[in-house]
Amino acid sequence: MIEVRRLRVLRALADHGTVTAAAEVLHLTPSAVSQQLAALESEVGQELLERRGRRVAITSAGRLLLSHADTILTEVERAEDAMTLYANGTTGEVRIAAFATAISLLVAPTLPVLRESVPGLRLSVSDAEGHQAIARLLDNEIDLAIAVEHRGSPSPEDQRLTRIPLYAEPFAAILPAGHPGADIEQIDLATLAADDWIMTSTGNPIRDVVLLACEQAGFAPRIAHQSDDYTAVASLVAAGAGVALVPQLALPNPGTAVLRPLAPPAPTRRVYAAVRTGRADHPLVKATIETLRKTAAALPLG
Incomplete structure (x- = not known):
C-alpha cells in the first residue's frame, strides 16, 4: 500500500529539484526525505528517481506516479477539510498571500466585510x-x-490549482513633469524608446509585462534603475532619472511626477486568485473569494 505522506515527498522533490530543497519545504532532514523516497520505490516496485550530480531526475515511472499523486493528494485534502468542517462547523483560518497593491486594493477592504458576514473566519x-x-x-x-x-x-491545465480572475488593470506611463509627453492626453509607448527607464527587478512579473509591451512597440528599453517599490519609482521619475510604466492603481499619489494613459493597445496587469483544487470548495475559502471578487468589481478601472 502506498503511503500518502511519501507521495507528498515525491511531489516536493519534483517541484524543488533537490533533496535538500524538498527537505526544507517539508521540515524534514535530507536523510529522512531520502528514506521516504526509497520506501516509496519499494512500495511501488519501480525506480522513481535517477541521480544527476547534486540533483535528481524523475523517471518515467515517477512521472506516471506523480500524475496520480496530484489527484490523490487533492482528494486527501478534501477529506481532511470535510472532517475539520464536521468537527468545527465553519470556523477556521484562511491564509492569504498577495502582492502589496492587492493587499491595499482587495484584501484590506474585504476584512471588515468578512468579519461581518463570516464571523467564524480568521484571515x-x-x-x-x-x-x-x-x-x-x-x-x-x-x-x-x-x-x-x-x-x-502555472499552466491553466495545472490540475493542482483552481484560478479565479479578479481584474485586469491597464498600465500608465509615469513621466517627469518637464517631459515632452507630460502634456499629451495618451502616450504612444514607442515615443519613449529613447528615454532611460526605471524597471522592476528581474523575476518580478511586472518586468515581463513591461518588456513585452516595449518589444511589441518596437524597442528594447534602456534600463538605468531598478526598484520594486512604486513610490521609489515615482521619486526617481520626478527627479528626472527616467520614465516607467506602472499599473494604473498602483500609485495613487505620484508626487510631482505625471501619470499619463497609454494609447491602445495598452498592456494590462491581469490579477487572479488561486487555491489548491482540493480546497476550492471549502466554505471559508469560497466566502473569501466571493468577497474578493465583489471588491475587485468595484475598482475604478478603465
Whole structure:
C-alpha cells in the first residue's frame, strides 16, 4: 500500500529539484526525505528517481506516479477539510498571500466585510510577489494566493490549482513633469524608446509585462534603475532619472511626477486568485473569494 505522506515527498522533490530543497519545504532532514523516497520505490516496485550530480531526475515511472499523486493528494485534502468542517462547523483560518497593491486594493477592504458576514473566519495576510505566492500555495504554506498573470505562471491545465480572475488593470506611463509627453492626453509607448527607464527587478512579473509591451512597440528599453517599490519609482521619475510604466492603481499619489494613459493597445496587469483544487470548495475559502471578487468589481478601472 502506498503511503500518502511519501507521495507528498515525491511531489516536493519534483517541484524543488533537490533533496535538500524538498527537505526544507517539508521540515524534514535530507536523510529522512531520502528514506521516504526509497520506501516509496519499494512500495511501488519501480525506480522513481535517477541521480544527476547534486540533483535528481524523475523517471518515467515517477512521472506516471506523480500524475496520480496530484489527484490523490487533492482528494486527501478534501477529506481532511470535510472532517475539520464536521468537527468545527465553519470556523477556521484562511491564509492569504498577495502582492502589496492587492493587499491595499482587495484584501484590506474585504476584512471588515468578512468579519461581518463570516464571523467564524480568521484571515492571516502576508505580503508576497505573485510568483512567490503561487510557490507558497503549492507548498501548502498558504490557502489562497493573489497573483499576476505572466509568462512564468502555472499552466491553466495545472490540475493542482483552481484560478479565479479578479481584474485586469491597464498600465500608465509615469513621466517627469518637464517631459515632452507630460502634456499629451495618451502616450504612444514607442515615443519613449529613447528615454532611460526605471524597471522592476528581474523575476518580478511586472518586468515581463513591461518588456513585452516595449518589444511589441518596437524597442528594447534602456534600463538605468531598478526598484520594486512604486513610490521609489515615482521619486526617481520626478527627479528626472527616467520614465516607467506602472499599473494604473498602483500609485495613487505620484508626487510631482505625471501619470499619463497609454494609447491602445495598452498592456494590462491581469490579477487572479488561486487555491489548491482540493480546497476550492471549502466554505471559508469560497466566502473569501466571493468577497474578493465583489471588491475587485468595484475598482475604478478603465
